[in-house]
Amino acid sequence: DRVQDGGERGLLGLAFHPNYKNNGYFYVNYIYREDELDYTAVSRYFVSEDPDRADKESEMVLLTFQQPYQNHNGGDLQFDPQGMLVIASGDGGSARDPQLFAQNPQSFLGKLLRIDVDKRDDGKNYAVPADNPFVDGDALGEIWALGLRNPWRFTFDRQTGDLFIGDVGQQQWEEINYVPADSAGGQNFEWSMK
DSSP: OOBOOSTTOSEEEEEEOTTHHHHOEEEEEEEEEETTEEEEEEEEEEBOSSTTSBOGGGOEEEEEEEESSSSOOOOOEEEOTTSOEEEEEOOOSSSSOTTOGGGOTTOSTTEEEEEBTTSOOTTSSSBOOTTSTTTTSSSOTTEEEEOOSOEEEEEEOTTTOOEEEEEOOSSSOOEEEEEOTTOOSOOBOOTTOO
């Protein structure tokens, strides 16, 4: 009932906890509408007694942030080789990132975010990993990489741990970004630097 559909909105990502077999936790990224505004929600659920269904009442919201437009929501979720939840977020939409969210270190938009779902910081339902690249700087500590337009899918290579990000281009080019497994994060993929 809560998920806003249409266009590039809806249920955008789903990831099972690395220990799903024992704890039954899974995570979703979806768009919801409140007071005529769209928001991203990243939430944890657990499986019901029926292994093919979620317990609808089990939602624990981890993150929410406003989406200024109805496109470029990103939304994919994956657990990295260290067991941290990585969240892809688009630049918020429109064309050419008019509000420059992807380069704004105080915005979750246009980023890869990385959180620890097995711990909690004060006032949060997750912890910011101590090894995130911006944890001690002027950027939001959840940010792992920035400068993305609409990273709708990404994956970690199961053998090497390398990261591949599919990012939607502006008119002429699409983009696949590669990050080697030994990277500490902090990459700026340069959207929409002018």
